Amino acid sequence: MFQPLSVFIGLRYLRGRSADRFGRFVSSMSTAGIAIGVMALITVSSVMNGFEAQLKGRILGVLPHAIIANGQANPDQTVIERWPHVIDTAPIQTTDAVIQSRKGLSAGLLEGIDPSAHEPLAAHLLQGELSALAAGRYQVIIGRSMASELQLRVGDAVRVMVTSASRFTPIGRIPAQRLFTVAGIFHTGTDVDGQLMLANIEDVARLSGEPPSQANDLRLFLDDPFAITQLKTHADPDTWTDWRVWRGELFQAVKMEKNMMSLMLSLIVIVAAFNIISALIMVVMEKQSEVAILKTLGMQDKDIVAVFVAQGSLSGVLGAAVGGVLGVLLSAYINEIMSIFGVSLLGNGLALPVVINPFHVAMVLGLAVVLSVLATLFPAFKAASVHPAEALRYE
Structure with missing residues (x-):
């Protein structure tokens, strides 16, 4: 059998049963929300890094440092x-x-x-x-x-x-x-x-x-x-x-705008994390009898917690991975994609400056995974608090 057991059961719960279409839909939407949020964060961060690097090269490249x-x-x-x-x-x-x-x-x-x-x-x-x-x-x-x-x-x-x-x-x-x-x-x-x-x-x-x-x-x-x-x-x-005497305010404004854009787009990931909470609570309510049976078979509370943490974390990791790949690809080919649709944000055929910073990409992916794990804690401990006798009383 696949080891560890908690991850195996969590993966089975993540797939869901074919009859539980609504639960699978909520879980899929939470994963998609994280993917979209990560993709947007990476893309916007890369474009803002490009603008900052362009200003740095064109302005600070000619002014006295x-x-x-x-x-x-x-x-x-x-x-x-x-x-x-x-x-x-x-x-x-x-x-x-x-x-x-x-x-x-x-x-x-x-x-x-x-x-x-x-x-x-x-x-x-x-x-x-x-x-x-x-x-x-x-x-x-x-x-x-x-x-x-x-x-x-x-x-x-x-x-x-x-x-x-x-x-x-x-x-x-x-x-x-x-x-x-x-x-x-x-x-x-x-x-x-x-x-x-x-x-x-x-x-x-x-x-x-x-x-x-x-x-x-x-x-x-x-x-x-x-x-x-x-x-x-x-x-x-x-x-x-x-140079800060002549251009300090400009770069402070660019830095503030980049931070505000990142904060606003981070809300997408946070909302998706709340969707993970909703999906897991629904699973916990549905799986109370199964959790009770697992406890009677000898699983400890920490193992039950690990089952639902694994389920929610796998959803977050999957969303972060898909969003990370899509975000890097979109950042790298954003000008080509816009040219296909005839869109020119800067006008006059100018291309968006893009700088993909691996450190920023890693930070975004880490943020998505950490939020996903934190979102699983409450439902996981709620599942661990199920009493087998009460859950199986009418079974």
Whole structure:
């Protein structure tokens, strides 16, 4: 005989008798509910992970991960490059600026860079080259959104005004400003295109009213921008700025939305778990005489509990397994499936970004199984409390 005995009996109860169609229907619906909930959780989690990874790559891939101001007061650059998660460093000078053309003006972040150093935006250039940002030429590279808004092309002259520095004139104090020439246009596909400007680090320093020799802020490149909290203890907080100042709220909002979606979809699994309780209670009520006979044959209370725990758990494991397989397949081929039905959620033929995280999949499957097991406890202990004499009195 199949061993252990409790699992064997629980499996027989899970199949049910052919005459007990309603009980089998309720049990099947609870299994299907868990499968649907697991599938939805895995799919939504994968899509949200994809959106987060896309934002992380497109936005945090081009913005400074961290900036240490006044490098002379900080450890040597070679020491900083040995910090955890730091893969590269480069000099940088940043300031808020206003850029004006004949068609309008816009505000953004002006980055002074060394054209010979590593610059992620170089891979996103549509026109021009970083080498055009030579010191003293006052060239600027802007995003495509800003160029479209101000109707600018490569070679056009623009006025750049720095709000943090000012000069006295006969008409009063005015922001420091100078004419620049558009030397290039980049495109990242994010709002960075309308806010970020690149220029030579010495030109930005002069415009800010600082000697070029003092433009010694240090930009840090990390292998994981989210590991920034592990680095802040290495530097003076007063000289430290990181990407959370510019984009922290955006990623907090994405994280909150992902958590809320997961919580809402988890309710599907919880409701399915309650269906397991209903199905098992019906089985317990129907099987009271059989439970009494099993007790008279020598089965202990713990064995009776194991019978119904096995029945409900097998239903949950089956639903979790089916939902897990369907969820991974749907996540992997969601764009192909939507294209078959002619659906485009993002429009313009854009595909949904999907990142299937094995850890998240395992967490969802574990949650479904644990909820299924917990849902079996009350009916199982209810069955174990059956008294053989009372249950068999009228048999």
